[in-house]
Amino acid sequence: MNLSHFTIQLLIAIVCGLLGNVLIPRQIPGKTLGLILVGFVGVWVGELSYQLMRNQFGFSHEILRWNIQGVQLIPSIVGSAIVIYLVTTFLRWGRYSR
Numbered sequence: 001m002n003l004s005h006f007t008i009q010l011l012i013a014i015v016c017g018l019l020g021n022v023l024i025p026r027q028i029p030g031k032t033l034g035l036i037l038v039g040f041v042g043v044w045v046g047e048l049s050y051q052l053m054r055n056q057f058g059f060s061h062e063i064l065r066w067n068i069q070g071v072q073l074i075p076s077i078v079g080s081a082i083v084i085y086l087v088t089t090f091l092r093w094g095r096y097s098r
Contacts, residue, residue: 008069012076013039016046020080026088038083039076046079047072 017039021028028034050072053059066073 012071016076016080019077020084023081024084042080042083043076046075050075
């Protein structure tokens with residue numbers, strides 16, 4: 001991984017974090033830094049789940065293969081939305097269980 005690939009991944013993580021927050025409108029702890037971290041984890045979760053579905057079930061569609069510098073866009077956005085949902089759900093669950 002070189003600096004240009006990392007920069008592209010950072011920008012995509014920010015955009016995916018913002019789009020995931022639009023899809024799942026919940027308060028993220030850490031504001032901008034939290035969205036960036038959610039974006040990075042979402043990119044990882046989205047790409048990993050897409051590769052798993054493609055390898056196990058042969059699931060592949062043209063729109064899911066859109067990428068920038070090897071980072072798939074649609075699976076990354078969906079992964080970010082999933083991570084936002086899970087993080088905020090666990091935080092609410094922890095807050096109410098006291």
